[in-house]
Amino acid sequence: MEYLNIFFLCFSWKQFVSNAHSSDSNQQPIPTEKLLVLTVATQETDGYLRFMQSANYFNYTVKVLGMGEEWRGGDVGRSIGGGQKVRLLKEAMEALTHQEDLVVLSVDSYDLIFAGGPEEILRKFQEANHKVLFAAEGLIWPDKRLQDKYPSVRSGKRFLNSGGIIGYAPYVNKIVEQWNLHENDDDQLFYTKIYLDPLQRETLNIGLDHKSQIFQNLNGAIDEVLLKFGTERVRVRNTVYDTLPVVVHGNANTKMYLNYLGNYIPNAWNYERGCAVCDHNMVDLSQLKEYPTVMVGVFIEQPTPFLSEFFQRLVTLDYPKDKLNVFVHNNEVYHERHIQRFWEESKDVFNSFKVVGPEENLSQGQARNMGMGLCRKDPSCDFYLSMDTDVMLTNKQTLKILIEQNRNIIGPLVTRHGKLWSNFWGALSLDGYYARSEDYIDIVQSKRVGVWNIPYMAHIYLIKGEVLRNELKERNHFVLEKLDPDMALCRNARELTNHREKDSPNPETFHMLRVPKGMFMYITNRHEFGRLISTANFNTSHYNSDLWQIFENPMDWKEKYIHPNYTRIFTENYLEEPCPDVFWFPVFTERACDELVEEMENYGSWSGGNHEDKRITGGYETVPTDDIHMKQIGYDKEWLHFIREFISPVTLKVFSGYYTKGYAVMNFVVKYTPGRQAYLRPHHDSSTFTINVALNSKGTDFQGGGCRFHRYNCSLDSPRKGWSFMHPGRLTHLHEGLPTTNGTRYIAVSFIDP
Known part of the structure; x- marks a missing residue:
């Protein structure tokens, strides 16, 4: 009799599953026009522009919430916060709650990229068979004490992540209408408590995307994902669950890895077409009435061979010399005769020429702050080009090429002759130093050619003057404890936050006014630009x-x-x-x-x-x-x-x-x-x-x-x-x-x- 009962139970379960699958298969696909993407962005950061580029590529309908509004949601990259996002979503949902067939996709924008289109995300949402589906991750945040209250899962990520939500409008509205907290309270904790309430979880039919069918959160999962190259576009593949996520989210400290992935997905670069986005938003200098004005900062921080040749290459750059202002910091007495010779030959070549010598006793960081400051305080300075004298530019068009790429911060790829040593890092280790990215060698050897978002560059880079006067308006970007000047600049640019400390009516709320707006830095290897020379073992005891x-x-x-x-x-x-x-x-x-x-x-x-x-x-x-x-x-x-x-x-x-x-x-x-x-x-x-x-x-x-x-x-x-x-x-x-x-x-x- 016991075996018979087990048989009937198994038969009933199979029949239930069969009916469920039959029911799913009979569902009509949700039309793509019934999908609305809602995202919060108070400023058009580099991350936001990348998000919109991927959204436009797939023809998503996107509504941006909070643009131009002061951010009061806390520093979500470092601590709890984000309540302002829930408030904005709540306000937007009030007008949508009666559209029962509307599917709302609420996602972050500064650190998120679409890897698939609306049809795919709607199909996967239907297959999940939930009214509301949250992204999932393997790490619990922000209250670890809630871990035991989470439902157990046999396979997949167990914990809720609020960076991705998809659901029918009335159900999403029922969740966000419960918000009555402060702007800087934690949005993820708010959603977590609702999900952990068994009654609400069942009544609202809330689920988690345990196996990253739709949402791929990178925090704690970098080792799980690989790039999957296709003929049309590049996907991210989760190798643990064998899924192709549609939304890739660089939450917590994985934003640099998202930048790496963003060099490829969805259509930035593949083997068949190469770089598909390198020509986007380029500037044609030949169409301008006059060339931009450039401040060139030249830094001699150690004895450097072939210095005269460096200066000669600077003079022969194909760029109007009356648009070039030159600042030279020389930290080496040995090179004073070389500077004097260049001064005598070229002082009237450039629009202006300023030299600061070793007698000023400036540190590297102080000197670089000074050079950058000359451009920052001059409203007519359109670009700042920083060059170390170990850079030998063999391409006379370098400056024009960099300007035309129209990036906030960009450098040309230069390498040591015959070596893999270059002026950029493709990845960083946990302590913030060099780590080799999977594509580093291919980029250095020009097997992959394009414009690459990278976490660190040195030796030579171009920065827009308006960026120096706005995003990088702080005057001490080259000085951070235990970091060399270039590492300090790159870290400050990557982790940039904007705030209104001086304008804040209440200094105690200063931390609430910080909004992360990390800048992207690019390296281009679309052309041959030159090389790096070695300054090691340079013995200056000889006359020549x-x-x-x-x-x-x-x-x-x-x-x-x-x-x-x-x-x-x-x-x-x-x-x-x-x-x-x-x-x-x-x-x-x-x-x-x-x-x-x-x-x-x-x-x-x-x-x-x-x-x-x-x-x-x-x-x-x-x-x-x-x-x-x-x-x-x-x-x-x-x-x-x-x-x-x-x-x-x-x-x-x-x-x-x-x-x-x-x-x-x-x-x-x-x-x-x-x-x-x-x-x-x-x-x-x-x-x-x-x-x-x-x-x-x-x-x-x-x-x-x-x-x-x-x-x-x-x-x-x-x-x-x-x-x-x-x-x-x-x-x-x-x-x-x-x-x-x-x-x-x-x-x-x-x-x-x-």
Whole structure:
């Protein structure tokens, strides 16, 4: 009999479920015009604009409550509050309560994105079979003492979240009409107490979206969600419940992760189309009557290589110079001569030019506050461009591109050459420092191209002047305890709150006037902009310290010091053979030649051309020159690297089949003058092959000079500055240095593969 009863019970339950499903399947879909989205927003923050963009993409009908109203709902990002939202919803529902077939969707706007459309959300609401459905989450807030009063659930999130509510208008109205509390009382606690009342829960048929069919709250659930890329748009997938939520809510401390998701959903970026929103709201500078005025803040906070090149790139930016005001903070005495040279050359180029030097003893934060303040207090300043001098902009259009993107705060992507080090972080750890986002490498390597909402940027960024005078009007954004200035600025921008402390009639209510309006910061990699140079291990003890950067910053070293026609040797056979097996080719820029000569003269200890020479093995030089060895100035490792990188490839080209080791014991700069040593007698070099680089110009710096090869009765007597000739050292190429008759001639020589 017991088994029979169990059978009938099971049969009855199956029949009930079957009938329920049959009933659901017979329901007519709710027309999309019967869905109304209600959201509270007192200001048009970046988050609100993103919310509206996603809503418009899916054609939601949205009514905004409270726009322009003073926020008195507390600082909901940090504590209890939000009662003002319930009051506004209550007022709106009074006019809607008689529309029995109207479905109201009440959601937050500053930290929420739609991932699906009205048809989907209405279908899922019908399937839930509740009159009112709240979002759910796994963490209870704000009163943990209420945990035991929640109904148990076998699977899914147990606790109510008030950031998402969907229900028929009369039922939603019955809930919110009970509100009689203060603006800064907690909205979630209000809704929770109603839900935990068994009678109200049953009478109003209130349910929770336990498995994130509609609402995905990210707090405590970041590990559960993944991006799901489709051909049309990108979704968020809850991997625990295998659901595709329609509404994604970055509640509590998950707003940065929502920003990451917002770079993709619903249609911001996918693999097929790339960035679909990058051109939204762009400004065409060519259509403006005049270009915006820009304050450029330049910051030299540590010894920085290639500073002259940085300034030259600033001068050559494709932007009207009368629209550029330049502020330079130099914290390094070493760079005062570089600043002076730039000042003398460019002080009249820009609309204004101001320098603050190390004598002012400003901290980094103080200096950056000063630079930003110059734009803030000038009503004509349209943009503020902050640049550290370790940024090498190779794209002359950078400033125009950033302005045209029309973002409040935006920076160009710049990276260390050949490395993943860049000027942005894709995510932050719990302690606020670097964490690698899933897409970081793809963005740095330009496998994903777009305009990216990120939590941290440094080195170079553009900020609208109106933002400085409004949202960022506080004057100390670069100073926060234990944070470097850029981290402080980004944190202040992310967690920005607006308040009316001075206008408040009652100082005790100050905390109630705070409204979170965190700003979005963007990085763009839609173009190649340039690179970051390394300032680590920059030894400033040399006269021209950039010469030593061949290891640390090889790309910048090459651009500064290697002849612009060097690569033509391999692409166009751009070299000459003035004598048999003597090859002549460009290798150094004039700047390289000048700096190497300056370095040697600054060292000053020329050998005098004596036979006795303690610098070499045996202490005796058969054919001495008046020279300084590279090793004497600490440049031997760098010079050998230069030989391997830039001479060895030429060797392989002209001496086919010979593979050089690129090793040389004798590397030196020779000085020929009529009063000391004017020439060099015939000799063979102790090398497999020799290079001889002309470091100054015949006719301008000296007269005479050159080299004669006896076996072929052939002379090279008109050397070109920056060009090297290469010839075999032993056996065949007996040669001599022809007399220098006037001035001073410098050459750099290496006996390679001795």
